[in-house]
Amino acid sequence: xxxxxxxxxxxxxxxxxxxxxxxxxxxxxxxxxxxxxxxxxxxxxxxxxxxxxxxxxxxxxxxxxxxxxxxxxxxxxxxxxxxxxxxxxxxxxxxxxxxxxxxxxxxxxxxxxxxxxxxxxxxxxxxxxxxxxxxxxxxxxxxxxxxxxxxxxxxxxxxxxxxxxxxxxxxxxxxxxxxxxxxxxxxxxxxxxxxxxxxxxxxxxxxxxxxxxxxxxxxxxxxxxxxxxxxxxxxxxxxxxxxxxxx
Amino acid sequence: xxxxxxxxxxxxxxxxxxxxxxxxxxxxxxxxxxxxxxxxxxxxxxxxxxxxxxxxxxxxxxxxxxxxxxxxxxxxxxx
Amino acid sequence: xxxxxxxxxxxxxxxxxxxxxxxxxxxxxxxxxxxxxxxxxxxxxxxxxxxxxxxxxxxxxxxxxxxxxxxxxxxxxxxxxxxxxxxxxxxxxxxxxxxxxxxxxxxxxxxxxxxxxxxxxxxxxxxxxxxxxxxxxxxxxxxxxxxxxxxxxxxxxxxxxxxxxxxxxxxxxxxxxxxxxxxxxxxxxxxxxxxxxxxxxxxxxxxxxxxxxxxxxxxxxxxxxxxxxxxxxxxxxxxxx
Numbered sequence: 331x332x333x334x335x336x337x338x339x340x341x342x343x344x345x346x347x348x349x350x351x352x353x354x355x356x357x358x359x360x361x362x363x364x365x366x367x368x369x370x371x372x373x374x375x376x377x378x379x380x381x382x383x384x385x386x387x388x389x390x391x392x393x394x395x396x397x398x399x400x401x402x403x404x405x406x407x408x409x410x411x412x413x414x415x416x417x418x419x420x421x422x423x424x425x426x427x428x429x430x431x432x433x434x435x436x437x438x439x440x441x442x443x444x445x446x447x448x449x450x451x452x453x454x455x456x457x458x459x460x461x462x463x464x465x466x467x468x469x470x471x472x473x474x475x476x477x478x479x480x481x482x483x484x485x486x487x488x489x490x491x492x493x494x495x496x497x498x499x500x501x502x503x504x505x506x507x508x509x510x511x512x513x514x515x516x517x518x519x520x521x522x523x524x525x526x527x528x529x530x531x532x533x534x535x536x537x538x539x540x541x542x543x544x545x546x547x548x549x550x551x552x553x554x555x556x557x558x559x560x561x562x563x564x565x566x567x568x569x570x571x572x573x574x575x576x577x
Numbered sequence: 578x579x580x581x582x583x584x585x586x587x588x589x590x591x592x593x594x595x596x597x598x599x600x601x602x603x604x605x606x607x608x609x610x611x612x613x614x615x616x617x618x619x620x621x622x623x624x625x626x627x628x629x630x631x632x633x634x635x636x637x638x639x640x641x642x643x644x645x646x647x648x649x650x651x652x653x654x655x656x
Numbered sequence: 657x658x659x660x661x662x663x664x665x666x667x668x669x670x671x672x673x674x675x676x677x678x679x680x681x682x683x684x685x686x687x688x689x690x691x692x693x694x695x696x697x698x699x700x701x702x703x704x705x706x707x708x709x710x711x712x713x714x715x716x717x718x719x720x721x722x723x724x725x726x727x728x729x730x731x732x733x734x735x736x737x738x739x740x741x742x743x744x745x746x747x748x749x750x751x752x753x754x755x756x757x758x759x760x761x762x763x764x765x766x767x768x769x770x771x772x773x774x775x776x777x778x779x780x781x782x783x784x785x786x787x788x789x790x791x792x793x794x795x796x797x798x799x800x801x802x803x804x805x806x807x808x809x810x811x812x813x814x815x816x817x818x819x820x821x822x823x824x825x826x827x828x829x830x831x832x833x834x835x836x837x838x839x840x841x842x843x844x845x846x847x848x849x850x851x852x853x854x855x856x857x858x859x860x861x862x863x864x865x866x867x868x869x870x871x872x873x874x875x876x877x878x879x880x881x882x883x884x885x886x887x888x889x890x891x892x893x894x895x896x897x
Contacts, residue, residue, distance in 0.1 A: 367600070372586060382589035385596050389603045412888070432610050440599045447592050460845075467842035474838050478829045487892045488825050492839060495821055495885050498877075545607070549614055556618040563625055572625045 339416040341558040342567050348551040355548040363392075363541025369534035377531075383447040386440050388535055392542040394437035397465060400430040400546070404472075405497035408490035418554070420486035421561070423493065424476060425553035429546065431469040438462050468496045482561070677762040678770040685774035688747070695743060699736040699779050700786060706732035707790050718795045725794035726804050726855035733783045733808060734815060734844055738837055740779045741819040744771065745827050745890070758894055764887040772820045772883065773813075780812030803858040807851040810871045817882035818843050824889035847874055 370388035377384040404426060410419035441459060442452045453459070475492055479485035527535075562568045570576065580586040589596050672680075689696055710728045711721060721728075748754040757767055784805055791801035822840035826832040854867035 371596075371600075372580065381592055383592040383595055385589070385592075386599045389599060393603070429610065432606055436603055436606060439602055443595050443599050447595050464842045464845055467838075471839040471842060474835055475825060478826070478831070478835055484892050484895060488889060491821070491885055491889045491892065492825060495818075495843065498843075498881075545611075549611060552611075552614045552618055556614070556621050559618070559621045559625060563628070568625065569629055572622055573629060 339414070339418055341417055341421070341562055342565075344418055345555060345558055345567075345571070348555060352548055352551050355544050355551065359541050359544030359546075359548060361541070362537050363545060366534045366536070366538030366541055370531075370538065374530050374534055375528070380448050383444060386444040388538050390437060390440040390444060391535055392539045393433045393440060394462065395539055396542055396546055397430060397434040397437050397462070400426055400433065401465065401468070401493075401497065404430065404493050408493040411486055411490040412494070417561075420490065421554050421557045422550065423472075423489060424486070425557050426546075426550050427469060427472050427476070429549050429553070431466065431473065433546075434462060434466045434469055438466065472496070672762070674762045674766050677760065678766050681757070681767050681770040682774050685771055686777070689774070689778050696778055696782075699740040700782055702739055703732050703736040703783055703786065704790065706735055707794070711794070721794040722796060725791065725796045726800060726859075727852045728794060729787060729790055729804060730808070730811075730848055730851050733780075733787075733812065734848060736783065737779055737812060737815040737819060738840065738844075740775070741816075741823045741836060741840070742833055744775050744820060744823040746823075749827055754890070755894060758891060764890065765883045768820060768824075768883040768886050768890070769879075772816050772886075775820070776813045776816040780808075780816055783812060784808045797859075800855055800859050803864055804855050806868065807854045807871060810868065810875050811847050811851045814847050814871075814874050814878045815844060817878040817886075818847075820886040821882055821889055824886045824893055827890070827893040847871070850874070 367388055371385055374385070374388075376382055404423050407419040407422045410416050411423065438459070441462070445454060446452050472489055472492055476485050476489050479488055559568060559572075587593055587597075707728055710724070714720065714724075745754060748757065758764060760767060787805050787808055788801050791804060796804065819836075819840055822836045822843075825839065826836045829835060850867060850871050854864050854871065857867055858864050
């Protein structure tokens with residue numbers, strides 16, 4: 331078990347294993363996402379209340395879900411950085427923060443555009459939209475702090491502290507719907523209840539969530555590999571990989 | 578198929594612009610993000626290669642590789 | 657055979673209890689602050705000026721001010737706490753006192769708590785005392801002013817505590833001031849929402865007990881967790897050199 335743990339922390343081991351998985355992650359991610367999107371756009375029945383504008387849900391929910399779960403993953407990695415000082419953990423945090431920022435922006439953008447035909451306005455200051463906006467600020471703050479500190483190691487540790495402090499915000503996002511009862515509809519997926527949507531609606535939604543998750547996995551691998559390569563330039567295995575193309 | 582014709586599919590009963598704008602922005606940003614990540618990975622590999630080749634050149638030309646002591650920082654990797 | 661191992665020279669500082677050390681840090685910060693009185697006045701002047709901008713910039717109508725007054729005062733208080741945070745560790749960092757503080761045998765958690773309490777006494781508390789005057793100027797009624805003062809009394813320590821984390825993280829960085837605001841403002845938002853929400857509830861005649869209890873929970877959470885995070889951040893910033 332501990333050997334596995336140490337292996338997991340080794341950039342070289344990660345580089346080898348991720349190279350093997352990456353094509354599968356990308357292919358299955360694209361297939362699932364496209365299946366979900368095409369099904370949702372063309373074949374899912376119309377929502378009797380919102381009409382066709384609800385079809386934005388098939389990208390809105392995946393991006394919003396990913397935006398939050400990326401932050402939680404970053405917080406777990408930050409904890410690992412601070413406690414075990416595992417190199418891969420802070421490589422992960424640094425690599426995925428921009429991805430989280432983009433997905434949070436997409437969740438906000440699709441939410442705003444969805445709001446126009448549904449509520450008649452682009453933006454409502456309701457709890458969930460506002461929490462998403464705060465999440466966007468948090469991602470921005472993490473990137474700004476990382477850029478501001480020159481020393482790589484202290485940057486990683488300072489960012490880890492900031493991410494852990496910010497994670498207090500995630501439960502507020504999740505439960506804000508119950509706290510401030512507002513215009514926004516309650517969360518679409520609940521683990522404890524059967525979804526209130528018909529299967530023709532939530533199955534494509536599930537497909538696109540899974541697809542985006544897999545694509546995120548691929549993105550994280552690519553970006554972590556970039557970061558590892560530039561950090562480990564002086565090691566022999568990177569030299570061999572760059573010159574001979576093999577790990 | 579939830580729509581009668583292709584025109585109905587595009588217009589989505591007036592909600593077309595909203596829906597299609599969302600999907601367009603989503604796919605454009607995702608493709609930019611993915612292509613950018615791959616490009617920066619390749620750029621890093623390329624810069625490493627140039628560095629190694631430069632070092633190899635230098636060591637063959639100068640042919641005086643050994644210095645008795647250096648203060649270069651040594652990075653110890655975890656592997 | 658039992659050999660008692662004792663340091664040859666008793667460590668003077670380790671014989672000082674944690675509480676005494678906290679008291680020492682607290683009273684030192686107060687003394688230093690009162691020797692530079694202008695630094696104490698600046699956040700207060702800033703507070704008053706920001707509040708003045710709203711009637712000038714938006715509308716001097718009593719009806720508008722009555723509705724927006726609590727929010728204006730809360731935002732102004734938040735900004736002036738933010739402005740004063742840069743001083744929290746800066747002077748001690750520049751003259752090396754901070755490194756001594758980190759090296760003390762007493763838990764850094766408690767020492768930072770003491771420093772933050774001093775910071776609150778010097779910025780947050782004066783803001784709360786000044787609030788009734790400004791509250792009257794923005795036409796708030798007596799009940800609202802009382803509730804507003806109460807929320808600020810509970811809320812400003814939270815602002816100081818969370819701010820200490822940001823101040824510790826950005827210590828010694830270029831353009832630390834702007835970065836500090838970027839990092840900390842998102843974390844301030846829940847406090848702001850509940851602070852103004854409480855006053856709004858009071859204005860509608862609802863009971864504010866639950867709101868105040870929630871703000872108290874924020875305070876307790878900040879008291880227990882924030883100095884811990886600030887201590888970790890301080891150690892990282894100091895090792896950065």
